[in-house]
Amino acid sequence: STKYRSFKPVHLRDRQWPDTVLTRAPIWLSTDLRDGNQALIEPMNVERKLRMFRELIRIGFKEIEVGFPSASQTEFDFVRQLIEKNMIPDDVTIQVLTPAREELIRRSFESLKGAKRAIVHVYNAVAPIMRRVVFNMSQDQVLNELAVKHARLARQLADENPGTDWRFEYSPEMFSGTELDFSKRVVDAVVEAFGATREKPLIINLPSTVEHSTPNIFADMVEWMHRNVAKREAIILSIHPHNDRGTGTAAGEFALMAGADRIEGTLFGNGERTGNFDVVNLALNLYSQGVDPQLDFSDIDAIRQVVEYCNQLPVHPRHPYVGDLVYTSFSGSHQDAIKKAFAARKEDDIWEMPYLPLDPKDLGRSYEAVIRVNSQSGKGGISYLLEHEYGLSLPRRLQIEFSQVVQEAMDESGREMTAEDIGGIFTQQYFDA
Numbered sequence: 001s002t003k004y005r006s007f008k009p010v011h012l013r014d015r016q017w018p019d020t021v022l023t024r025a026p027i028w029l030s031t032d033l034r035d036g037n038q039a040l041i042e043p044m045n046v047e048r049k050l051r052m053f054r055e056l057i058r059i060g061f062k063e064i065e066v067g068f069p070s071a072s073q074t075e076f077d078f079v080r081q082l083i084e085k086n087m088i089p090d091d092v093t094i095q096v097l098t099p100a101r102e103e104l105i106r107r108s109f110e111s112l113k114g115a116k117r118a119i120v121h122v123y124n125a126v127a128p129i130m131r132r133v134v135f136n137m138s139q140d141q142v143l144n145e146l147a148v149k150h151a152r153l154a155r156q157l158a159d160e161n162p163g164t165d166w167r168f169e170y171s172p173e174m175f176s177g178t179e180l181d182f183s184k185r186v187v188d189a190v191v192e193a194f195g196a197t198r199e200k201p202l203i204i205n206l207p208s209t210v211e212h213s214t215p216n217i218f219a220d221m222v223e224w225m226h227r228n229v230a231k232r233e234a235i236i237l238s239i240h241p242h243n244d245r246g247t248g249t250a251a252g253e254f255a256l257m258a259g260a261d262r263i264e265g266t267l268f269g270n271g272e273r274t275g276n277f278d279v280v281n282l283a284l285n286l287y288s289q290g291v292d293p294q295l296d297f298s299d300i301d302a303i304r305q306v307v308e309y310c311n312q313l314p315v316h317p318r319h320p321y322v323g324d325l326v327y328t329s330f331s332g333s334h335q336d337a338i339k340k341a342f343a344a345r346k347e348d349d350i351w352e353m354p355y356l357p358l359d360p361k362d363l364g365r366s367y368e369a370v371i372r373v374n375s376q377s378g379k380g381g382i383s384y385l386l387e388h389e390y391g392l393s394l395p396r397r398l399q400i401e402f403s404q405v406v407q408e409a410m411d412e413s414g415r416e417m418t419a420e421d422i423g424g425i426f427t428q429q430y431f432d433a
């Protein structure tokens with residue numbers, strides 16, 4: 001499904017620690033249009049939501065959380081438009097979020113009238129802080145009056161509308177801050193209340209709504225659930241990491257290794273506070289270790305443009321895989337090594353390049369932007385740009401002499417030099433005199 005050039009399948013026999021690395025892509029869910037959208041300064045209008053939806057389909061998401069239809073008319077109308085205008089491909093399932101509240105669940109079902117397939121995602125908080133401070137409820141009350149009661153209602157509404165192929169997801173919100181034995185009790189109870197079976201499993205989505213601990217602890221909690229829930233065969237185990245400690249990607253990777261089947265996140269990690277789990281990051285981590293991510297990021301700049309437009313938020317220049325500066329080397333020794341590796345490389349060679357873990361061409365980026373020159377650079381980068389931009393291959397002694405001239409010009413100006421600047425200095429130095 002992917003169009004990458006240097007994709008190299010990895011064989012298990014080549015791995016030293018087959019159990020500790022990810023060897024296949026998880027089930028992905030994009031929540032750009034829900035969790036990502038709810039965190040925007042200016043949430044998307046229908047036009048921006050549609051643009052994002054089309055992009056998510058193009059990338060290859062098969063499960064897309066399209067909104068929170070009981071939250072606003074815009075959200076409701078967007079879901080209606082997708083259904084009424086027949087915009088959902090046959091291999092894509094839309095998902096909507098609803099809190100465990102009767103009128104909001106009913107409104108969510110209303111928004112989905114006529115859908116061929118849908119996932120209804122019900123959530124309620126389970127953490128002690130929420131029970132004590134927000135609900136003033138005991139564990140049993142949260143379990144019975146929020147979780148089980150509303151799972152039964154959702155099941156009943158689905159049974160009354162047999163025209164749609166219904167699936168369900170349940171999230172014990174703030175799982176990462178909740179006693180494990182209570183999370184298990186809730187999960188076991190909702191599995192029964194939704195009537196989940198091996199053939200029609202329930203998605204149990206474990207969120208680190210707030211990252212409470214290091215990623216290994218979150219993964220341990222997920223693993224404990226994976227091993228201890230009563231009916232594992234009737235569950236698709238999903239995770240929903242956030243990034244409060246800056247370790248959302250690690251938390252996602254560890255938790256998938258610990259037994260999760262599915263992961264929820266957004267493009268470039270947009271989302272509440274410090275963001276949701278970044279799908280692009282994990283997908284391309286998988287790719288760079290030889291696992292087909294089943295998502296297409298082969299034109300990453302075009303994707304970034306759409307996402308920046310829809311979210312009205314810039315992507316950081318050092319963002320992994322996509323930032324303006326990530327296929328760039330300023331340091332002279334890095335530039336020199338890259339230049340030598342390019343020169344030694346044959347067209348069909350697998351990608352093996354110092355300081356560049358991925359072939360930028362795989363993501364639609366070009367080599368031209370790789371080498372940049374500032375006061376930290378040495379002769380390598382300067383010679384590379386002269387050769388690539390002007391076809392000038394300088395002998396070594398002249399490289400040393402000319403790089404000193406460029407260094408002096410940079411020390412004076414204190415700024416980066418473009419290939420054009422360097423060409424100008426070269427002409428001035430050797431032809432204008």
Ligand code: KIV
Nearest residue numbers: 123171173174207209
């Ligand atoms: O972060 C969270 O807990 C959520 C839930 C509603 C799944 O977004």
Ligand code: ZN
Nearest residue numbers: 035207209240
């Ligand atoms: Zn969330």
